[in-house]
Amino acid sequence: MPDGATPVLDVKNLKTVFATRSGEVHAVNSVSFDLRPGELLGVVGESGSGKSVTMMSLLGLLPSPPAEVRSGTVMLGGRDILKIGAEELRNVRGREVGFVFQDPMTSLNPVFTVGFQLCEPLRKHLGMSKAQARNRAVELLELVGIPDARRRLGDYPHQFSGGMRQRVMIAIALACDPKVLIADEPTTALDVTIQAQILELVKELRQKLGMAIIWITHDLGVIAGIADRVMVMYGGQVAEHGPVREVFANPAHPYTRALLQTMPKMHGARDAKLRVIEGQPPMLTRQPAACPFTARCAHAFDRCGRENPARRDIGHAHDVACHWDHTTADPLTAAEAPA
Amino acid sequence: MFNYTLRRLLLAIPTLLFIALAIFLLLELSPGDPMADMPLTIPPEVREQMRLALGLGEAWYIRFFKWLYLFSVVEPSHVLANMTGLDWLAIEGQRIISFQTRSPVGDIIAQRLPQTLWVVGLSYIFGIMVAVPIGIYSAYRQYSWFDQAGTFISMVGFSLPTFFTGPLLMLIFSIWLGWFPIIYDTTLVVDSWYDFGLQLRQMAMPVFVLTLYNAAQITRFMRASMLDNLTQDYVRTARSKGMTEKVVVLVHVLRNSMIPVITVIALGIPTIFTGAIITEQIFRVNGLGALLITAIYASDIPMVLTLSVVFAILIVLFNLIADLLYAVFDPRIRYD
Numbered sequence: 001m002p003d004g005a006t007p008v009l010d011v012k013n014l015k016t017v018f019a020t021r022s023g024e025v026h027a028v029n030s031v032s033f034d035l036r037p038g039e040l041l042g043v044v045g046e047s048g049s050g051k052s053v054t055m056m057s058l059l060g061l062l063p064s065p066p067a068e069v070r071s072g073t074v075m076l077g078g079r080d081i082l083k084i085g086a087e088e089l090r091n092v093r094g095r096e097v098g099f100v101f102q103d104p105m106t107s108l109n110p111v112f113t114v115g116f117q118l119c120e121p122l123r124k125h126l127g128m129s130k131a132q133a134r135n136r137a138v139e140l141l142e143l144v145g146i147p148d149a150r151r152r153l154g155d156y157p158h159q160f161s162g163g164m165r166q167r168v169m170i171a172i173a174l175a176c177d178p179k180v181l182i183a184d185e186p187t188t189a190l191d192v193t194i195q196a197q198i199l200e201l202v203k204e205l206r207q208k209l210g211m212a213i214i215w216i217t218h219d220l221g222v223i224a225g226i227a228d229r230v231m232v233m234y235g236g237q238v239a240e241h242g243p244v245r246e247v248f249a250n251p252a253h254p255y256t257r258a259l260l261q262t263m264p265k266m267h268g269a270r271d272a273k274l275r276v277i278e279g280q281p282p283m284l285t286r287q288p289a290a291c292p293f294t295a296r297c298a299h300a301f302d303r304c305g306r307e308n309p310a311r312r313d314i315g316h317a318h319d320v321a322c323h324w325d326h327t328t329a330d331p332l333t334a335a336e337a338p339a
Numbered sequence: 340m341f342n343y344t345l346r347r348l349l350l351a352i353p354t355l356l357f358i359a360l361a362i363f364l365l366l367e368l369s370p371g372d373p374m375a376d377m378p379l380t381i382p383p384e385v386r387e388q389m390r391l392a393l394g395l396g397e398a399w400y401i402r403f404f405k406w407l408y409l410f411s412v413v414e415p416s417h418v419l420a421n422m423t424g425l426d427w428l429a430i431e432g433q434r435i436i437s438f439q440t441r442s443p444v445g446d447i448i449a450q451r452l453p454q455t456l457w458v459v460g461l462s463y464i465f466g467i468m469v470a471v472p473i474g475i476y477s478a479y480r481q482y483s484w485f486d487q488a489g490t491f492i493s494m495v496g497f498s499l500p501t502f503f504t505g506p507l508l509m510l511i512f513s514i515w516l517g518w519f520p521i522i523y524d525t526t527l528v529v530d531s532w533y534d535f536g537l538q539l540r541q542m543a544m545p546v547f548v549l550t551l552y553n554a555a556q557i558t559r560f561m562r563a564s565m566l567d568n569l570t571q572d573y574v575r576t577a578r579s580k581g582m583t584e585k586v587v588v589l590v591h592v593l594r595n596s597m598i599p600v601i602t603v604i605a606l607g608i609p610t611i612f613t614g615a616i617i618t619e620q621i622f623r624v625n626g627l628g629a630l631l632i633t634a635i636y637a638s639d640i641p642m643v644l645t646l647s648v649v650f651a652i653l654i655v656l657f658n659l660i661a662d663l664l665y666a667v668f669d670p671r672i673r674y675d
Contacts, residue, residue, distance in 0.1 A: 061578055094581035101579075106572040111594050111670060121580040156670040172580065 007034035007075075008179050008212050009058075014072035016050075016057040019065055027053045027067075029236040032311075035180060040206065040213045042227030042244065044220060044259070048281050050236035051216045055182050059093050076180070095125040098173030098211075102185040104165035108157040114141075114168050115153030118175060125176045140171040143208075145201060163194035167201065174205065182214045187222065199226060220263055224248060229317075232256050235282050235292025238311060242318030252320040254297045291323065299324040301331045343674035344663065351655045358651045359410075362644055363403050371638035373438045393438060409435045410645060414445040421449060439639040447630065448646070454525055455626030459615040462546045466553025467604060473554070474561020474600075478569060479588055489558065496555030501548050505621040508544045519544050525625040545622040549615060553607070560603050564596040571595070598668045605661035609653040 016028035028050045035041050043051045056062045057069045058081070073080045081092055093099075101107040109117060118140060119133040128136060134153065141149035144167040157165055166186060173181055183202070187195040203226060206213060217223060223230050223244065230247050232240040232255065240253040251257045258277045279296035291297070294304045303323050311321045323332050373393060374386055381389075394402060413430050420429035434443040473493075477486040513521045520541050529538050568574070569592055577591045616628030623629075627646065634642035666672045 059579065061575060090581040090583060092581070093579050099576070099579035101572060101576060103572060107576045109573040109577065109591050109595070111598075111668065112591070113670075120577075120582060120586075124581060158671050169576070172576070175580075 005036050007036050009035040010075040012073045015070040016053055017068050017070050027236050028057055031238055033231055035212045037212055038210050039228045040226055042223035042230040043216045044223055045233035046218055049233040051233050052184050060089055094121040095176045096178050097180045098178040100169050100173045100183040100186045103189045104162055104169050107169055110157055113154050113156055118172055121175045144171045162190055166198055180212050184216045240320045246316045246318050252314055252326040253322050254299050255293050340674055347659050359648045362647045366640050367399055373638045417445050435641045435645055437639055437642045439637045444642050444645045451627050451630050454624055458545050458624050459611045462549035463553055463611050465550040470554040470557035471561055474558045475565055477562045478565030493555040493558045496551040501552055501618045504548050523622050523624040545618055545624055549618055560600050564599050568592045568595045601664050601668055602661045605657050605664055608657045612653055613650045
């Protein structure tokens with residue numbers, strides 16, 4: 001990937017809060033990351049770690065109330081899209097950023113034809129006529145590998161299989177040739193063979209169209225297969241971030257290490273038990289003054305309960321938010337790693 | 340779809356025959372005598388002859404089949420002849436005669452129908468026109484003051500029976516304020532603007548009472564259905580495509596939400612003819628509901644039987660229409 005190129009998307013200190021009966025939930029807490037042109041950024045973390053909420057916050061797709069994007073900047077195309085008006089934001093959605101969601105069974109509107117749903121963004125954003133939009137829609141369906149595309153435009157979502165529906169979703173997301181594609185667990189709801197097909201499709205489309213992709217998943221295997229960089233999230237924060245090979249070879253955060261250990265091994269004893277990370281993800285009702293992973297961390301020491309670690313650079317474009325030094329296995333003092 | 344409709348229509352015939360028989364037998368078993376209103380001075384022999392003249396001397400099954408023939412062949416021919424103005428269509432001879440008025444039931448029903456359609460039908464249409472937008476907006480702005488107020492009013496409209504709201508309105512608007520007449524004048528012929536004004540004024544209260552009731556019901560369904568759909572994943576998809584809120588709500592969500600509401604509306608249409616019995620009584624609207632009540636009081640068996648079976652036909656028919664509309668709005672449902 002072209003290193004040092006200006007990022008297409010640059011997110012700084014994003015904070016999203018949900019108002020609930022039992023107080024505010026800090027679902028996204030000072031998350032910063034960038035996305036370079038043509039790059040694929042993998043975002044991993046268990047359920048509730050704030051992956052999806054982060055991405056939906058970018059485009060204001062969370063229901064508000066209860067959600068509120070409290071602070072941060074999201075630079076896209078030279079402007080902060082958290083500050084622009086509703087109409088301009090709608091022109092970003094679908095036009096500059098495409099979204100693919102987790103469950104293709106429910107993400108398409110059941111009472112409209114696939115053609116209608118695919119033509120909508122084309123007509124709104126690109127001002128195409130009905131006939132132009134239909135022709136483009138046929139091209140898009142062919143692009144994502146749906147046979148007999150022209151005839152299938154008139155079909156309803158329930159006439160497609162799960163994998164085919166996800167292909168349609170991808171076609172919709174790519175309709176206006178966006179610079180960024182955000183895929184929120186697009187293969188989680190599909191069975192393994194279909195998953196592999198969708199992954200192949202995305203790899204291929206990325207080469208053809210050259211857009212940058214954010215791929216949210218909790219499947220480390222998928223990340224290893226397709227991502228350039230990986231961002232590990234925990235408790236609404238970025239725990240670790242870096243190039244895929246580097247992070248997988250050299251995991252610095254105890255959470256990343258634990259995650260990698262939970263992956264079942266292809267080789268070795270068959271009766272080996274699956275590893276789990278003990279405990280529950282934290283409730284984020286209080287503004288965390290501690291590292292959110294403290295309660296489940298094998299290396300936690302007193303400082304972890306007092307100070308939330310800041311992200312520190314550990315070389316090779318790799319950074320981690322932890323008070324514990326993975327190279328020496330020693331706790332770090334405030335001087336060595338400021339919070 | 341066509342085959343399905345045809346099959347359903349054919350299946351409706353035995354259903355309706357059975358319903359007609361059941362109503363007939365119920366009326367046979369019910370107490371009451373069409374002669375009860377006659378003066379006691381009439382000697383028993385004469386009374387008996389009058390009974391025979393009404394056809395009550397025949398066995399029940401003969402009376403039933405005679406009625407069935409008249410109902411399904413003769414009466415429709417007269418209604419058709421009246422509607423088209425082609426007199427030769429009407430079949431000469433015996434018709435179903437109301438014991439009370441001694442005139443054919445078909446003609447009486449044809450006379451009464453317009454009042455019912457004007458008052459009750461109009462209030463149903465108003466009810467839908469009010470309820471659908473309120474339901475949509477209430478759901479879109481859930482828990483806003485608009486939604487709270489709408490929920491409160493529809494709760495009130497739904498829980499207060501029309502026999503309470505009717506007299507209440509009469510007290511306020513007819514007796515205290517004197518704006519609207521208490522009694523609905525069926526003989527009013529609208530041929531001038533002045534008469535049109537009178538007609539509007541006498542319709543105002545019954546239409547309002549029924550509109551409130553209908554709107555309350557449909558609003559609740561509309562709101563619930565919209566709420567179900569607003570949180571669906573496809574709504575997020577539509578927003579992520581950059582669609583405006585108007586398109587998201589009024590195209591994507593509305594079409595899905597209309598599916599159950601259409602059914603409720605279609606199934607409610609027969610109640611236009613039957614359900615307003617009480618309201619018609621209160622406002623003295625001389626419609627079908629009032630007709631049925633007086634016929635029941637007078638043991639006017641041919642009238643009660645004919646009206647009940649007409650209502651049964653409407654209910655069966657609109658059930659079918661609801662099912663067909665379901666398929667029109669929801670592409671996942673196909674009847675092939």
